Amino acid sequence: MALYSEKVMDHFRNPRNVGVIEDADGVGEVGNAKCGDIMKMYLKIDNDTITDVKFETFGCGSAIASSSMATELIKGKPVSEAMQLTNQAVAEALDGLPDYKMHCSVLAEEAIRSALKDYEKKKK
């Protein structure tokens, strides 16, 4: 059996939503101290709906695929729904990740949550 699903390979090779949003409404950056990988998420939010999302990931293939899939999962969604996104949902949408690569999907969940918190903070 292949170590990585077709979907992981697809999102790794052709990541969606890579880049920066200059006038983002929320920005979140997280890292994993063990592997040293870093992920940054930018959100554009209108009327509590995520209208655009971009990411920059300095990390492994699973982290890139996870960020790409996570951005696809929250685009067009209300903030409240994006807040509920879990790393399991990201991994499932990718048709699974090897156990020892699950922490890469955690990074995507954390980066999105951190960007959403930044948005909430700025709103106040």
Ligand code: FES
């Ligand atoms: Fe660090 Fe994948 S090995 S995020």
